[in-house]
Amino acid sequence: MKENQLDEIDRRILRVLSRDARVSNQKLAEAVNLSPTPCWNRVKALEEAGFITQYVALLDQRALGLPDTVIIEVTLDRHDDEIFARFGNALAELPEVIEAYLLTGEYDYLIKVAVSGTEGYERFLRQKLYKIPGIRHSRSTFALRCLKRVHSVTP
Structure with missing residues (x-):
């Protein structure tokens, strides 16, 4: 189908x-x-036919004590398969990471994380993200408000 x-x-x-x-x-x-x-x-x-891939419970990140969303753009220092695989696998293990995308363009990855304020974000950066080898540069933006959130396209 x-x-x-x-x-x-x-x-x-x-x-x-x-x-x-x-x-x-x-x-x-x-x-x-x-x-x-x-x-x-x-x-x-x-x-x-693969139109429905899974059924999930959507959790409220605010209720879980992680009310803030940060969008992080990351550039890696090298662009080979091993670095991409290692970085992608490491991201998948971080519970704060809600979404992660491999990109074209200026940055290699766009990562969406759930944190508790600037202190929680600093802990995430220092204790988790920056411990992953291969990061050359990152840029972060705190989301002020979510204007639209859907979890799949609507046919």
Whole structure:
């Protein structure tokens, strides 16, 4: 099943599930105007085709004591496969890292981290990020407010 093979019912299913992954099959079927069995079969087909990759619980970083988001741009001192692999693996191990992207352009990585204020950010830099070998330069920006947050595209 490819993106262009999705019909409007499939798209409605994906929209409902992207807002509430815990919705019961009965309520999902009602929301998309299907009976429960065909709805369940469509969800399973969407999972098998890779349109639905996982179901998650979204945690509130403020409630967890990490109310601040910092965007960090990082340039590495070398650009070889070993350095990229080591750096990427190290980032994946840091619980404060919410997202990390390998980039084109001036910086090699864009990293989004959750911290508790400037002191928490300084601890993250000194005790974790700067302990990863290979960083030549970084630039950081504190987010003032999140204007939009979605966790996947909406069909």
